[in-house]
Amino acid sequence: MAPIVRAEAAASEALGTMTPKVVQAMKDAGLFWMLLEAKAGGFQAPMVDCMEAWEEIAAADGSAGWSLMANSTGTAVPYAFCSDEAVAEIYGGPEKPIMAGMLGPGGMAVETNGALQGSGKYRFGSGSLHATWVGSGMFVMDDKAMRKLPDGSPVVRVCWRPREEVKFEHEWDVMGLRGTGSVDYSLTDVTVPEGFHHERSITRSPRDWRLYDIGIAGLACAGHTGFALGVMRRALEEITRIAFGKKRPAYATVLGEQPVFRHDFAYHEASYHAARDFTLRFYGEIQDHLEAGGELTPAMRARFRQNCIFVHKVASEVVRFCHVMGGSESLRNPSDLGRCMRDIHVATQHIFVDTIAMQDIAVPILAEWQGFATRQAAV
Template sequence: MARDQVVGLARDMRDVVRAHAAESEALRTLAPGIVDAMWSTGLMSSFNPAPAGGTEPSFAEMIDTWIEMAWQDGSFGWIGIANMPSSFAAATYLPDDGFDEVFTAHDNHVTMGGQFFPNGQGVAVEGGYRLTGSWSFGSGTGHAEYVAAGFLPMVDGEMQWVSEGVPDMQVAIVPRAEVEFLDGWHVQGLRGTGSYDYAIHDVFVPHRRTFALFTREPRRGSSPATRMGMMPVTAAGHAAWALGVAKSMLDDVAELAATKFRMSDMASLASRPTFQKGLAHHVAGWRAARLLVLDAFGSAEAAVAAGDDLTPTMRADMRVAAVFATDTARTCAEWAHLAAGTTSIREGSRLERAFRDIYTGTQHAFISEKVAIDAAQVWLGIVDDQFGL
């Protein structure tokens, strides 16, 4: 499969996603028909390193693929930024024997989800860790064979440190059967993502199924993304997801405008100058945000491809672009929702579902105002680096 086909794989999913969107909401996890199609088309593994069945797309290709997926349906897009980066990370950074156990032994047909934040503790024992913890919002775990779980290694009751002020943070890859799912996924939006809470109780995880959360040293794969680590890939996903959902609302309200008439108003919505101005303003804002995202991630990617180090400033630039794109997308969505009037409150419509989705997805801590503050402190020279960027 050629790299430029990845966006096309997502686009080819439109009919399937539309047909199963309501089912996903009712099931509170992605409908099996969509999951099966993601595998049969090759979309599910497309972001993986080549040894794990992927095509190693560029950031521009990943971003446009995620935008397309989120445009189709917010939950489908969220699965794109949950399952696909999770398997990308595990396939890229697991040791060889762990990769063989998880990927090779299953012919690379591995769906993975979960929470990478270190909400667990791993007591060091011979050959690995005894892992215990509880994680919230494990996106994509409803249909995942393996679950990612971030944790802090503990040796003789003490946390471990990789440098001054920076704790050792690891990710464990755990078979589904060893995870207790707590569910709790009764939410306003993104209902079809199976983002269950889960717990792990004193489960042995061998070293071969762990890797460092902030590593940028790939064990397989040759794309610049593999040498940039999980944070840029995750940030690009959040930015693209928000842009995709917002674009669906802008497109839908523009289509609606030709036939939409407000009560006591003989003019169509499309003929009203206030609507025309609002549409122009918000579409322009959306396009500007997308270009910023492509520029920030593309510039960092090009530098890494040329052999340069990924600097704190580059990482700050990417994270701020993601926050800005998210804020812009939310503003576009709010305008589209108001412009559509009562059409946007009809339960089950694309506009109604997208509005719920974007106000759920943009609550995520990864694109919060603290991220912008941390990045600005790097720009201002107040700190040399923020390791979490």
């Protein structure tokens, strides 16, 4: 896949979405359905394998890696959390579906006999231009007041509808991730039958595969993190290529032989491996824990976001180092290193990567450490 994705990267960026050639190659390889159970026609792939696939495609082209992670995680969500009847309709056709959409609340709906009727406007529907079904989050209204969950937060139902019911805005003009097709879209007075919508915060799947119990947040964090690892890896590859063919005027030899560059490269390359090893170990342990019958603790769930934010911070630092060291070769278009810089810094603006969340993430993690310290003191 990677050579195809690399060769099509510039064309995808110009088109504003993955080219038909790349989309077809991903279909042929089955990558959109990595996270579907085998009995539904998917790979039921271990999460570590999925992380490595997102990394590989993102290293070939950040936009393609981003689109793939959005489509492959999104395609798992209605299968994991919709009713048996809805799953049979969505996934039982002659062609396997591809999902996309903005699952956060962008609209409002009222419920009648289990069905929702509502409208909404949504932004950043990554990968939606080749999707066949679209998910959209809606607040549920009762007498003009938002319905609340037991903890006081608003009910947000993720509604799944065929693309024919969605109106897309095809303008996507941004600094980075230009080939993701993350267009805006809207739904107008749609009816979502019972079973085709589910609570966004649900973390217990009615399906057999216990991996789905990581929930929407866990799936999303995994995809974003795999993307960031790939862009970071590509930047290190590009600066290595540049460093041994580039000699700056004030340097006695090529960049790759300069002691300061070597020193800093070694640290940043170690940062990539540390972030990657943390990620793969963490998701491997989570999957083993769930498939052994365990339930995720609050600290485990907090670490999905912790890992995602941390890896993006590392990636932005590594890519920036590579970009600065690339000098003018990072600036002149087309530039693969320049694309890495633009893509990773756009990715850091995503709500899942907002570092302010660390203050809340720390609460259950600190509680876990406090419990450990108390047990140690008792011993």
